Amino acid sequence: MNYLVTVTTALRVLKSNKSRTFLTMLGIVIGIAAVIVIISVGAGAQSLIFNQISSVGSNLIGIMPGYSDESGPPASVLGVAVTTLKNDDGLALKKINGVVAVTSYTRGIASVQWQNQKIDATFVGTTAEYPQVEEADTLWGDFFSSTNDKGISRVVVLGFQVWQDLFGDQNPVGESVKIKGESFRVVGVINKKGVQGFENKDTLIFIPLETTQKILLGISHVSLIRVKVVDDQKVSEVLEQCRQILRERHNITGSKPDDFSARAAKQALDVLSQITNALRFFLAGIAAVSLLVGGVGIMNIMLIAVNERTKEIGLRKSIGATKRNIQKQFLIEAVILTVIGGFLGIVVGLAFSGLVAIVANYLGYEWQWVVTIPSILLAVGFSGAVGIVFGWYPARQAANLEPITALRHE
Amino acid sequence: MIKLDKISKAYETDGVETPVLFDVDLKIDSGEFVAIMGPSGSGKSTLMQILGFLDRPSTGKYFFDGKDTASFSDDELASLRNARLGFIFQSFNLLPRTTVLENVKLPLQYSPTTKEKDKDGLANEALKSVGLGHRINFFSNQLSGGEKQRVAIARALVLKPEVIFADEPTGNLDSKSGSQVMEILDQLNTQGHTIILVTHESNTARFAQRIIAISDGQIVKDERVVGKKQYAGELK
Structure with a gap:
């Protein structure tokens, strides 16, 4: 069974059960799109905050009434009238x-x-x-x-x-x-x-x-x-x-x-870059969590899809499929699903984060639509790997069963 | 062609061993039509599954074509199931949402000796021989039970295997479709295929030349049937 035949067979199998294919792919699409959107929106928010402060001008000095030390806010910010x-x-x-x-x-x-x-x-x-x-x-x-x-x-x-x-x-x-x-x-x-x-x-x-x-x-x-x-x-x-x-x-x-606080806008920028750095770590944390959640989602849908097909694996073995045949079939199916799902995920992720940028700009904020290649690679790489591993590994386990055990699986 | 020597099988569930077959000795020659009969739970299906390499015995020796099958690798067993054995199941086991033709072509997918361009022809030929030449583009779930089982037969014989195993092939069918299926099996036997049939219906078993009765995991009776065609006529 050469690869071309396997690929066309896999496509036919995916086409023959459209709802299962759709759901599996949806899991991958959402997993990847979520990560891209979250990373992009995070970077956009960061650029917005930075632009807002730097737009005030870095060669300005602001003097407010009331004493404050370098790190805390001036008293007037706290509502005390000085x-x-x-x-x-x-x-x-x-x-x-x-x-x-x-x-x-x-x-x-x-x-x-x-x-x-x-x-x-x-x-x-x-x-x-x-x-x-x-x-x-x-x-x-x-x-x-x-x-x-x-x-x-x-x-x-x-x-x-x-x-x-x-x-x-x-x-x-x-x-x-x-x-x-x-x-x-x-x-x-x-x-x-x-x-x-x-x-x-x-x-x-x-x-x-x-x-x-x-x-x-x-x-x-x-x-x-x-x-x-x-x-x-x-x-x-x-x-x-x-x-x-x-x-x-x-x-x-x-x-x-x-009895006053004199600050350079530049100082504020330095404080701000600390804040945006903290924000960056926070967003990285969120991205990691969403990656994990997306990964678990993909894993579950793949496990369910393969589990549902244990009987099919049993039948294929009973009519002469080897373990390798089964593994190859499920691996190629998982790769096809992941590639198409990954592509759609990127498109959806870009569209969604672009929409956020458009809305923010419409509301008058200078929001940059930032999508970095590493964020896409991270999203697609991780979700893709999860999709392929969990599409292939349980199929491998099922292929190792005696044909009749797999056939009897309900 | 098939020889069992003290075959036993026990299943283990949650640490409890449930014996199913004890010390079964059996010889089946090429070209025979054998019915394995017995009440449910007697071990008849397990015996067929071991004969058809869908399962492995716990102890004992199984010689196929004179070779001890214990030494066969997984891949050798797969190619044996593909080229030399065919299976017909009670619940058909067709792929849903897939055409009749694709279902019948399934074993060809795993046959390294079959050329791509011959596959459609072989599948068509097999479907014609079970009288379903007009149904090739139907989806398997659009067929009646009897038609489904005939597709399953076409799938089993598409690579012209020597032995065809049928596990309660008429169990889910009405009597008319059932006798159609049995006639096809009978025909295949006449053409030289060895048929091994598992059933608990004596009407179905009467198509066989030899009936093996099994009870509590042991063969209790093994006898040749004379004048089987006569019984077949009665069934009609």
């Missing part, structure tokens, strides 16, 4: 050599109304240097100016999404909107920016800092100062100077701790 950080602190940092721009922030949520359209938006109180620090440009009009900063002007710049929700495609510059019941004049719209640092920048509105402090929030402190440094190399030097100046301004001497 009021020691002021806009003047930010202005003082401008003198440092190597600083390009500085801006301060406050934040709040308010309803925004234009004619009959009303939405809730997060407002950001900031200064005229915001576009420089965050690299934002305008679609309509201009960002507010430093004159607006000082004059407590009631002007507002809209995020892309807010503009679309309120005005559709209309030019809003010069229109008047109501924020918390107060009238504000729209001076500009910022171009579409998408999600950065896990925040959708398009749903924000921007108001001069002092206006938010005095009119909307009734506070005098700021929640964040951002310093943009001329290049990455100077970041740590500038950071140290920032600390010195702020300590002086806040009258902190000797070994007393800071």
Whole structure:
């Protein structure tokens, strides 16, 4: 019996029992696709987190009120309001050599109304240097100016999404909107920016800092100062100077701790790469588990399929099949099932992980569709080996029985 | 051609030995039509399975064509079952969802001496001889019981074996299909095939020239039948 005949025979056997073939193949397809999808989605999530953080910019320094040590979060993150950080602190940092721009922030949520359209938006109180620090440009009009900063002007710049929700495609510059019941004049719209640092920048509105402090929030402190440094190399030097100046301004001497946390975005990136590394191990663990689960699934379906055919093995032996004939037949059947199932599994896995990427991108996340060759090889190699071994080994066991024992098997 | 010398067989289940055959001595010559009869549990099927190399005896010697079969390798036994023996089972044992032709061609798949191009012809010829030439493209599960058993006969004789074993071949059939099957076996015997039949129906056994009665694992009677054709006529 040559191999060509065996292969055509095997194909005929697989075709003659379509439901069994389908189920067996389904086990292999799901096993392989699951592993590919999980590895790909994991890598995509990792790239998303990394992009989000790095999109903030690596030459930025962030200063938040309240002390924290290097590894923990600043107090303000924990919901403690610390009021020691002021806009003047930010202005003082401008003198440092190597600083390009500085801006301060406050934040709040308010309803925004234009004619009959009303939405809730997060407002950001900031200064005229915001576009420089965050690299934002305008679609309509201009960002507010430093004159607006000082004059407590009631002007507002809209995020892309807010503009679309309120005005559709209309030019809003010069229109008047109501924020918390107060009238504000729209001076500009910022171009579409998408999600950065896990925040959708398009749903924000921007108001001069002092206006938010005095009119909307009734506070005098700021929640964040951002310093943009001329290049990455100077970041740590500038950071140290920032600390010195702020300590002086806040009258902190000797070994007393800071009442603020100054961090470079780069530091955050380093912390982050630790997180993503942890994530990578976690995903590898999940992939290993799914590989195992898929493997057990394939093993079971193969065992059941062969067990069901013990009688057929008995019959074949009784009409003259040798052990080798039986082994070869089942081995080739298992190989055919695994090859076709493996191919379909790859296709399904790619399609599914691609779909996840498409949906994530549609939702505004910068999700990369990552499928690595090693992940495919791992999935196909392991599942294929399991499928072939457990398609062949029990058949070998059955072929070793006396024909009548196999024939009597129910 | 077949000679058994003190053959015994015992099955072991969960450590308990159940004896089935004791010290069976038997000689069957080429061209005979032998019926092995006995009540269920008497060991008649086991005896046939040992004769047909579907099972091995626990003790004793089995000479086939003068050779001690204990020395035969698995592959030699497989080729013996393929080329020189044919089996017909009570439950047909056809492959489901497979055509009649493919079922009959099955033994040819394991026959190294049969050329690929001759296989369809041999299978067709065998099917014609059992009167099923018109059913070759039917699936085995579309056939009636009698037709299934005739396909099984075609499968058993496709390689023109010397000995055909039939284990209760009419057990699952109505009397009309049963007598059809028996007539075919009778015909095969006339053509020179040795037939070894296991049955508990005396009507079926009457086609044989020799009846071996077995009870509790031992041969209790072994006698030649005279004028068997007469009985066959009665059955019709």
